[in-house]
Structure formats: structure tokens, C-alpha cells
Amino acid sequence: MVRFEYAKKFPSLADALVFFIMGATIYAIATTSAQWQGTYQPITEIDLSLGSLPKYAFFSTIRGLVAYLISLTITLIFGYWAAKSKKAEKILVPLFDILQSIPPLGFLPALMLAMLTLFPQTNMGLELCAIILVVTSQAWNMIFSFYYSLKSLPEDYHQAADIMGLNWWKKLTKVEIPYAAVGLAWNSVISMANGWFFLSVCESFTLGERDYRLPGVGAYMAVAIKEGNVEAMIYGISTMVLIIVCLDMIIWRPILSWVRKFRVDEANEEIIAEPLMLLALKESRLIRFLKTFYRKYSKKNIILNYSPLQELSQLPLIKQIESQKNREKFFKLLEPVVWAACLVLVVFGSSKLIQVLSVVDAYTWGQLGLASFYTFLRVGFAVILSTLWAVPFGIWIGLSSKRTKIAQPIIQVLASFPAPMVYPLALKLFFNLGLNIDISSTFLMMLGVQWYVLFNVLAGALRISQNLSETLDMVPATKKDRWRLLYLPSIFPELVTGWVTATGGAWNASIVAEYIFYDGKTLTANGLGSMISVATAQGNTPVLAASLTLMIAIVVILNRTFWLKIYTFSDNKYRFD
Numbered sequence: 376m377v378r379f380e381y382a383k384k385f386p387s388l389a390d391a392l393v394f395f396i397m398g399a400t401i402y403a404i405a406t407t408s409a410q411w412q413g414t415y416q417p418i419t420e421i422d423l424s425l426g427s428l429p430k431y432a433f434f435s436t437i438r439g440l441v442a443y444l445i446s447l448t449i450t451l452i453f454g455y456w457a458a459k460s461k462k463a464e465k466i467l468v469p470l471f472d473i474l475q476s477i478p479p480l481g482f483l484p485a486l487m488l489a490m491l492t493l494f495p496q497t498n499m500g501l502e503l504c505a506i507i508l509v510v511t512s513q514a515w516n517m518i519f520s521f522y523y524s525l526k527s528l529p530e531d532y533h534q535a536a537d538i539m540g541l542n543w544w545k546k547l548t549k550v551e552i553p554y555a556a557v558g559l560a561w562n563s564v565i566s567m568a569n570g571w572f573f574l575s576v577c578e579s580f581t582l583g584e585r586d587y588r589l590p591g592v593g594a595y596m597a598v599a600i601k602e603g604n605v606e607a608m609i610y611g612i613s614t615m616v617l618i619i620v621c622l623d624m625i626i627w628r629p630i631l632s633w634v635r636k637f638r639v640d641e642a643n644e645e646i647i648a649e650p651l652m653l654l655a656l657k658e659s660r661l662i663r664f665l666k667t668f669y670r671k672y673s674k675k676n677i678i679l680n681y682s683p684l685q686e687l688s689q690l691p692l693i694k695q696i697e698s699q700k701n702r703e704k705f706f707k708l709l710e711p712v713v714w715a716a717c718l719v720l721v722v723f724g725s726s727k728l729i730q731v732l733s734v735v736d737a738y739t740w741g742q743l744g745l746a747s748f749y750t751f752l753r754v755g756f757a758v759i760l761s762t763l764w765a766v767p768f769g770i771w772i773g774l775s776s777k778r779t780k781i782a783q784p785i786i787q788v789l790a791s792f793p794a795p796m797v798y799p800l801a802l803k804l805f806f807n808l809g810l811n812i813d814i815s816s817t818f819l820m821m822l823g824v825q826w827y828v829l830f831n832v833l834a835g836a837l838r839i840s841q842n843l844s845e846t847l848d849m850v851p852a853t854k855k856d857r858w859r860l861l862y863l864p865s866i867f868p869e870l871v872t873g874w875v876t877a878t879g880g881a882w883n884a885s886i887v888a889e890y891i892f893y894d895g896k897t898l899t900a901n902g903l904g905s906m907i908s909v910a911t912a913q914g915n916t917p918v919l920a921a922s923l924t925l926m927i928a929i930v931v932i933l934n935r936t937f938w939l940k941i942y943t944f945s946d947n948k949y950r951f952d
Contacts, residue, residue, distance in 0.1 A: 419588045421598045423607040428595065428614045435578070435591035436618055438502070439570050442509035446566060449514050450559070454521035455547065466717070468522070469931060475515030475879040476930030477923060478886045478907060479508040479573050487587070498589075505577040505589055512573045512883065513566040516827065516876035520562040520834075523872055524555030527946060553637040558869060560634045561834040562876075564627050564787055565826050569880060571615070571793040572823050576887065580911075592618070596796050601892055612796055616788065623787050631783065635837070732924065734917040743906065743918075743925050750889070750902040751929065753817040754881040758874060761825035766870065769829050770862050773836020786833075790826035794819070795887050802893050812891075816900040819888035824877040831873030835866030867949045875938050882930055 421427075457467040486504050494500035528551060536546045552559075574593030580586075588594050592614055599607035772782045798819055805815040843861055852860070885904025890897070899905045903926055910919035 419590050419594070421588065421590070421594050423595065423599055423602070423604055423610075425610050428592070428610060431590055431592050431595050432614050432618050434589070435574060435593060436622070438506050438509060438577075438591065439567060439574070442506045442513055442570055443563070443567055445506070445510050446514040446517055447563070449510070450517040450521050451552075454518045455525065455551075457518075457522050458525035469935065471515055471518055471522075472879075472931045472934040473927050474511070475519075475876075476882055476927045477511070478883040478904070478926075479511050479576055482508060482511050501587060501589055508577040509570040509573060512569045515879060516569075516872075517559065517562050517566050519876060520558045520831075520872055521555050523868065523942070524558050525551055527868055528554055556634040556637040557837055558831070558834040558872070560630050561830045562872075564631070565790060565830045565876075567622070567627075568790040568792075568826055569823070571619070572795065572884070573887075574793050576795075593793070600799060603895060608796075608799070615792060615796060619788050619792060620784075623784055627787055628784065728920060728924070731917050731920045735921045739918060739921065743903065743921055746901060746903045746906050746922075747925055747929060749813070749900075750882070750885050750904055753820055753885065753888075753902065754878060756817050757821040757824050757881050758828070758877050760821055761828045761877060762870075762874070765825055765829040765873075766832055766863075766866070769832030770836050770839075770866060773833050774839065779833075786826075786829065790830065794822040794884075797822070798888075798891055799893055802891065802898075812898045813900045816885075816888045816891075816902065819891075820881050820884045823884045823888075824881045827877035827880055828870070828873040831869040831876070832866050835869030836862075838869075839865045864949045868945045871938070871941050871945050874941070875934065878933070878938075879930060882926055 421431075453467060453471075457464045457471075486507060487500075490500035490504040490507075492500075494503070532550055532554065536550050541549065574591070576593070578589045578591040578593035579597040592611055596608065596611040596615075598604075599611055772778045772786075801819060801822065802812075802815055805818060810818075839862065844857075847857055847861060882904075885902055886908050887904070889900040889902040889905035890908035892898075899909070903922055907919060907922045907926070909915075910922060
């Protein structure tokens with residue numbers, strides 16, 4: 376393993392880095408708390424000077440990280456529940472389909488009303504509203520990645536866990552999460568990228584006749600674009616790049632390096648040198664002291680060291696089985712209560728929705744149907760075009776650790792950069808090429824959704840078996856044979872997940888790509904996304920509800936028919952057993 380050589384000569388450098396991170400964390404908690412508890416201000420005046428950007432970058436980063444932690448918690452809980460319970464699976468998976476097909480603006484009216492009712496005097500309501508909106512753009516592809524990883528866990532792993540007598544917690548932490556770690560890590564990166572994508576929507580939006588704005592880079596860019604301030608747009612883009620690069624170095628690069636040890640096949644261990652941050656944390660004397668202190672103290676203090684889960688894991692196998700049965704009985708008693716509560720909410724929500732939709736006339740429904748067809752075509756072309764370049768490029772990168780080392784940070788920066796911030800520049804290029812807004816919006820959607828496909832392909836490429844590759848070396852296998860027999864089958868399960876999440880992301884992106892403020896005027900493409908944006912801006916609740924209902928219906932029908940067949944085919948033919 377590569378060592379942090381500078382820490383040997385100057386050990387204080389690693390410790391200084393740890394102290395800096397700890398200090399920054401404390402400062403972030405204190406400053407964020409003060410901002411959230413401040414007096415309620417629906418509209419924050421955005422200062423377009425360069426000196427204001429550090430503060431805005433700080434608040435945007437905090438919102439993105441808090442939203443990710445919430446998304447990760449939701450993923451581990453509900454992804455596990457759906458994978459382990461047949462009853463829950465029948466309800467949760469379609470529910471995830473519905474929720475991922477609702478764009479953030481679809482949650483906005485009800486969420487804003489609820490948050491302002493709960494927190495009428497402080498900024499807490501607005502802040503939580505923005506964070507939850509980001510969660511609605513982050514969580515679903517992470518849930519699907521974790522869920523399908525658990526469902527595709529090889530049977531040998533289940534049998535080995537049963538033979539060793541692992542309880543559900545040990546099996547989850549020692550077998551299932553490690554198996555899903557690679558895909559979950561890559562989807563976490565794309566989830567953060569999707570959160571940045573909707574940053575400007577979440578920090579600056581119009582609801583009816585009222586404008587809402589929070590201090591952040593997204594609101595800064597929204598105001599800069601609206602005023603046509605090119606200098607401010609350059610400042611905002613540069614700041615966003617700096618945020619992404621810093622998060623990549625501090626968080627994502629160490630995580631993606633760490634999860635490599637959970638690869639199924641490590642025969643080709645041309646391991647990339649560990650990131651500087653990860654090595655610094657390992658070499659920090661402060662971290663080593665805290666670890667030693669915790670281990671020493673926890674052994675002496677029986678109360679702190681006590682853990683029911685640890686005690687359970689040390690019981691004989693018969694006792695573990697009895698405890699597992701008792702736990703299953705508890706969940707069987709709990710599930711009817713949960714489903715009853717869900718049924719009440721569904722019935723109540725459906726009745727209210729029917730009342731709202733009854734106001735929409737036949738002509739409006741016809742317009743929505745035609746708009747849905749246009750958006751459907753754009754979504755299809757965006758996913759197809761993304762697949763054509765992302766599959767070969769992703770496999771080519773994943774097959775070489777050297778190429779991965781070079782390309783990984785570049786891809787992460789490009790994927791994490793919110794595409795709406797470069798929409799004005801992209802539109803200028805497309806218009807110069809003679810493309811109108813209806814065609815250009817397809818490529819604008821592709822700028823965001825292509826990363827869903829690429830990141831899942833990369834996750835699949837890291838699972839390509841070196842043993843099978845060496846077997847093909849022993850026979851006269853052509854490059855075409857390798858792609859047909861090894862590469863494509865290996866990445867296909869992750870590719871399907873990429874397709875599904877990219878499709879859902881494309882429908883969500885339509886609200887931004889089909890309704891754009893450019894060069895002092897609003898450009899609108901014919902599509903369902905633009906109708907949702909217009910209805911939200913006008914506060915037209917019936918049309919907004921009808922648009923969202925239609926979008927949800929289309930996505931759910933596609934997922935429950937077309938994509939379900941693809942998933943079944945993938946699970947039956949390309950399961951890693």
C-alpha cells in the first residue's frame with residue numbers, strides 16, 4: 376500500500392488537515408443553525424459580487440450534503456425492506472416508480488405549504504423545503520441500485536451466511552452492503568450530481584404570485600441568468616466547479632477508492648494509489664490516538680461496550696434462529712398497521728386528487744396528451760444517445776485502473792456540475808447550428824441523464840471477472856467475442872438500472888430543459904415538462920395536478936411493463952451465480 380510519505384517527514388500536516396475538517400464541521404453546524412433559525416425571509420436579495428460567493432457556496436454545499444445523508448438513510452431502510460419483504464416489495468417498488476417520476480416542482484406546492492405551516496417564524500421551513508426537494512431528486516436511483524444489488528446477491532453468499540450463522544444485522548453489514556457498495560457508491564455520486572442539477576430550482580422558485588429565494592450558488596446563477604450578467608455567470612460556474620472538485624477530493628475519491636476492496640473478483644489487482652485524503656486520515660496521529668482511546672476505554676467500560684446485536688451474534692445458532700423468528704413475528708404484526716396507515720393516506724389523497732382533476736376540461740387533457748408524446752420522444756432519444764457513447768466508453772475506462780485513475784475525477788466533476796448552469800451557453804451553440812428549442816431541449820436533457828448510464832456502466836465494469844477474462848485469453852476469442860460473452864453480460868444488470876434511473880431523470884429534467892429563460896426571454900418547448908413549469912409559475916393547481924398525474928402514469932406503466940421485463944430477463948440470464 377502506498378503510504379502518505381509527507382506525514383512521515385511532517386506528521387503535523389495530516390493532523391492539521393484533520394483539525395481543519397473538524398473545525399470546518401463545527402463552524403458549518405453553528406453557521407447553518409444560525410441561518411435556519413433566522414427570521415423568516417421568503418426573498419433573499421442576491422448579491423452578484425464575487426465576494427458574496429464563498430457564503431453562497433457554503434450554504435449550497437451544506438444543503439447538498441444534508442440532503443445526501445437523508446437520501447442514504449432512506450436508501451438503506453427502504454431498499455432493504457423492499458428486498459427482504461415480498462409484501463413490501465409489491466407496494467414499495469411501484470411507489471418508488473411513482474416518486475421518481477414526480478419532478479421536484481411536483482412536490483413544491485404541498486411541501487411549501489406544510490413547511491411554512493410548521494415553521495412560520497424562521498427560515499427553517501424554506502431550508503427544509505429546499506433540502507427535501509433535493510432529496511426527491513437524489514434518493515430514487517440510490518434506492519433502486521441498493522434494492523437490485525440485494526436482489527441479485529448470489530445464492531452462494533446466502534448459503535455461506537447461513538452456514539456461518541450470521542444474524543440479519545451481521546449479514547447486512549458483512550455481506551449485503553459490501554456486495555452493493557460499488558454500485559451504491561457510484562450512484563451516490565450521480566445522486567449528488569442530480570442534486571446540483573436541481574439546485575437553482577430548489578434555491579430560487581416562483582409559486583403563484585410569490586417568489587422564494589435562499590442564499591446559495593443556485594439562486595446566484597438564477598439571478599445572474601435572469602439579468603444577463605455574463606461576468607456573474609462565469610463567477611458562479613467557477614465557484615460550482617471549485618465546490619465539486621473539493622467534494623471530490625475530500626469525499627468521493629476516498630469513498631470510491633475504499634469500495635474497490637468489495638469487488639467480487641480481485642485477480643487483476645492493479646490497484647490505484649489511495650487518494651491523498653484517505654492516506655492523510657490513516658496517517659493522522661490524532662485519528663490513531665482516538666481509535667486507541669476508544670478501543671481501550673470500550674473494553675474497560677462494559678456499559679458502553681454492550682450491544683444487543685453483538686450479544687446476539689455470539690449466541691448459539693439455535694438461539695439466533697429463535698431470535699430471528701421472534702423478530703419476524705414482530706414485523707408481521709407491524710406490517711398491517713403500516714399498510715393500514717398507507718391505505719388511509721392513499722384513499723384520502725386520491726379523493727382530493729379526483730376533486731382537483733375534475734376541473735380540468737377535455738381540451739386541456741388533449742393538450743397534455745400531445746405534450747406527453749413530445750416529451751416521451753425526447754426522453755427516448757436522450758437515453759439512446761447516452762447509451763451509444765456511455766457503454767463503450769465506460770467499459771473501456773473500467774477495464775484499466777490507469778484509465779480509471781485519470782478519467783474518474785474528470786467524469787465526477789463533469790457529472791456533478793449542474794447542467795442548467797451551462798444551458799445558456801449550450802443553447803447558443805445549438806441555435807448557431809440551426810436547431811430550434813424543441814430539438815435543442817433533447818440535447819439539454821441528455822446533458823444531465825447521460826451520467827446515470829455512464830456511472831452504472833462503470834460500476835458494472837468494475838465487476839468484470841478477471842478469471843473469465845483470463846479464460847478467454849486461453850481460447851482464440853476475438854474482441855467481438857469478448858464484448859458479446861464477457862463485457863456486455865457483466866455490465867448488463869447495472870446498465871438496466873442506469874436506463875431506468877436515466878429515464879426517470881429525463882422526465883424530471885424535462886421541467887428544466889423545456890422551459891428556459893434565455894437572452895432576456897422565456898423559451899418554451901412543446902412538452903409535458905414545460906406545461907408543469909408554466910402551471911407551477913402561474914399557480915394553476917388543476918393543470919399542475921393533471922400534468923403530474925399523467926407523467927406518473929406514463930413512467931409507472933413503462934416501469935411495470937417494459938422495464939420489468941428487461942429486469943426479469945437480466946436477473947434470469949446474467950445473474951452472477
